[in-house]
Amino acid sequence: xxxxxxxxxxxxxxxxxxxxxxxxxxxxxxxxxxxxxxxxxxxxxxxxxxxxxxxxxxxxxxxxxxxxxxxxxxxxxxxxxxxxxxxxxxxxxxxxxxxxxxxxxxxxxxxxxxxxxxxxxxxxxxxxxxxxxxxxxxxxxxxxxxxxxxxxxxxxxxxxxxxxxxxxxxxxxxxxxxxxxxxxxxxxxxxxxxxxxxxxxxxxxxxxxxxxxxxxxxxxxxxxxxxxxxxxxxxxxxxxxxxxxxxxxxxxxxx
Numbered sequence: 563x564x565x566x567x568x569x570x571x572x573x574x575x576x577x578x579x580x581x582x583x584x585x586x587x588x589x590x591x592x593x594x595x596x597x598x599x600x601x602x603x604x605x606x607x608x609x610x611x612x613x614x615x616x617x618x619x620x621x622x623x624x625x626x627x628x629x630x631x632x633x634x635x636x637x638x639x640x641x642x643x644x645x646x647x648x649x650x651x652x653x654x655x656x657x658x659x660x661x662x663x664x665x666x667x668x669x670x671x672x673x674x675x676x677x678x679x680x681x682x683x684x685x686x687x688x689x690x691x692x693x694x695x696x697x698x699x700x701x702x703x704x705x706x707x708x709x710x711x712x713x714x715x716x717x718x719x720x721x722x723x724x725x726x727x728x729x730x731x732x733x734x735x736x737x738x739x740x741x742x743x744x745x746x747x748x749x750x751x752x753x754x755x756x757x758x759x760x761x762x763x764x765x766x767x768x769x770x771x772x773x774x775x776x777x778x779x780x781x782x783x784x785x786x787x788x789x790x791x792x793x794x795x796x797x798x799x800x801x802x803x804x805x806x807x808x809x810x811x812x813x814x815x816x817x
Contacts, residue, residue: 573605580611581618581771582778587718588622589629589782590736600673600805607740608665608809609657612715613759616750617768618775619715623744625779626736634737638725639745641697641746644705646717646746649708654753657713667813671715676719680799700724711746712753736786738763 580602587595602611655663703724711717721742725735753762 576601577614577767577771578774580615581775584615584619584715585622585775585778585780585783586782588619588626588783589741590617590626590786591782594718596714596718597798597802598803599661599714599716600669600809603666603669603809604805607662608669608714609662609757609759611762612713612755613757614764614771615715615752616747616768618771619743619747619763619766620751621730622775622779623740623747626740626783627744629783630733630740631735632737633731633733634741635730637697638700638728638738639742641700642707642721642724642742643745645704645710646702646711646742647709647749649706650712650746650747650749651708651755652705653709653712654756656709658757663813663816665713666809669716670805670806670809670811670813672710672714672716672719673802674810676716677799677802677806679719681796681803693805695724695727705734707742708746708749708810711743712750712791717743 566795580598584595584598584599587598590623599615602615605611606614656668698796703720706720707717710720721739725738730738
């Protein structure tokens with residue numbers, strides 16, 4: 563795996579694909595964003611990929627929160643956010659103390675696990691968390707959300723595991739996710755700064771990708787109001803299984 567940032571056509575194409583996927587996720591396709599960092603990590607180190615994507619996520623948050631500002635659950639965000647802050651701190655410690663291969667392996671495990679989990683659900687499985695679970699359960703899932711968001715911008719899976727069984731109206735679910743991750747992404751800023759990942763080169767890459775980020779978020783908002791993503795998600799989850807497996811292989815073999 564190549565860890566240095568370069569601007570060859572393949573790397574640029576991978577970066578653009580990752581950003582476009584993030585835009586769709588921020589536009590309402592919740593969970594799809596978990597695919598972005600693993601894709602980008604095929605060409606740069608996972609921590610660097612995540613650092614380049616963080617400023618982009620923050621800008622995309624502005625669009626998504628504005629688009630769904632009238633439909634979100636203050637109760638759900640209020641319970642999840644404190645736990646998420648703890649999870650971000652744990653994720654920072656994980657990334658700061660373990661070698662890059664461990665971070666790569668963790669990212670691969672998150673991606674593979676979520677892909678398999680969602681494919682299992684598509685086949686008629688049941689979500690573990692009950693729809694009547696109390697708020698403190700949301701705080702526990704918040705810890706997992708913050709942790710996976712910090713190391714891989716992949717907080718969608720644990721968030722969905724708690725929110726989905728509540729059967730919120732679709733737009734409220736999207737709005738709740740938008741507000742929650744907008745807050746989490748700002749909480750992550752000091753951690754990424756402490757890791758030394760906000761280098762001029764990384765920030766330049768973020769700035770170059772920003773126009774695509776904004777456009778793709780509006781595309782996601784437009785699409786989410788007009789289509790059923792169920793069949794599309796099946797293909798995405800299969801791709802997540804393949805990507806997760808590759809990242810785990812890279813971590814084990816040092817590829």
